Amino acid sequence: MFKLIDLPFDAAALEPHMSSNTLNTHHGKHHAAYINKTNAFLKERPNAPASLEDVVRLAKREQDKKLFNNAAQAWNHGFFWNCLSPQAQGEPQGELRSALEKAFGDLATFRQEAKAKGEGHFASGWLWLVADKSGAVQLTDLHDADTPIADDGVIPLSVCDLWEHAYYLDYKNERGRFLDAYLSTLINWRFAESQYEAARKGERGWTYPT
Template identity: 35%
Template sequence: MAYILPNLPYDYSALEPYIDEQTMRLHHDMHHQTYINNLNAALKDHPKLSELPIEELMGQIDKVPKDIKKAVRNSGGGHANHSLFWKLLSPHFDARPEGSLRDAIDSEFGSLEKFKKQFTEISLSVFGSGWTWLVKDDAGKLRIMTTANQDSPISDGLTPILGLDVWEHAYYLKYQNRRPKYVEAFWHIVNWQEAAGRFDSELAGVGSES
């Protein structure tokens, strides 16, 4: 069973003016699809692996055969990360976290604004291509981390709660090299309801698209 591209949960233009329609079409239809194509190609001789939900596959990356491990890590991570990223964006602008996630952010970082400042600074410090994440460990503790390229926090045994793609393809058409403007725009379109649900769920995985 091959992995397939999940539909966006909103229209391509729904995140404007913060992310433009052209970028969303390119990012979703071309970049994400390419990761899926490459992942399916890598797994063509390993049908049992290709039947796993993508978050399970990334959680078992060390069990993937050596000859395809790099391809699965790169392209499988690209599929997992993007499948989650689309869900973490919302056309309901300027929402704020509530409930247990908000309490945990306040407890760990001091306040929502302090968390956003730290997350932003770390996002701007990523050299080259990668992601910034708010993750939860097995003890339920929150922390901010980055991953290079398309590496997934799931492969490190962590639950991604919030993620920001800082590859240039995510923002270059609209913001060119102005990553700070892109990160600033991100805060207007965060789907805090999705993030809160992931924080509260013991099974918080990337999704079941396969």
């Protein structure tokens, strides 16, 4: 059984970029529902894995779409909260900065490409920044509940929720403005740097609390 993790900040801490109204619904209703449904499906599986990461991988392997969609959404949201910061953190530093500059040329180009990919994504999904085992970083947009942890070989560094419930109350249909806020202010670069360090060491990075 998995629990709805607390937000790592006060629900009003991201205002005005993300309102407490959005966060209370997004975390308290949407994320909670994904957790509850995951737990309900797992009741029917007495030998289910103990970690949410392994539940996601099992559901993907077995093509159990209902379990996958809910377990992956439960994980993705837990990860997403950690990707947001109440204090704007400026720019990435150290090895992650070097990897971003190698992949995109400079940080302005990274932001441009990330915004374009997020805006261009059709319907619901997630914009991921991931690293592979060689340390190379790339942007990838995945649909609906899909998550990089379902596949071996990459570690997510950061993510932006592209579902309308993530931004509609604050930005209406203007997903691009929401992406600007994420890329310029909300993104937790210290968390992304720690994920990148884990990727470089061959470690798993952040895991959903059990």
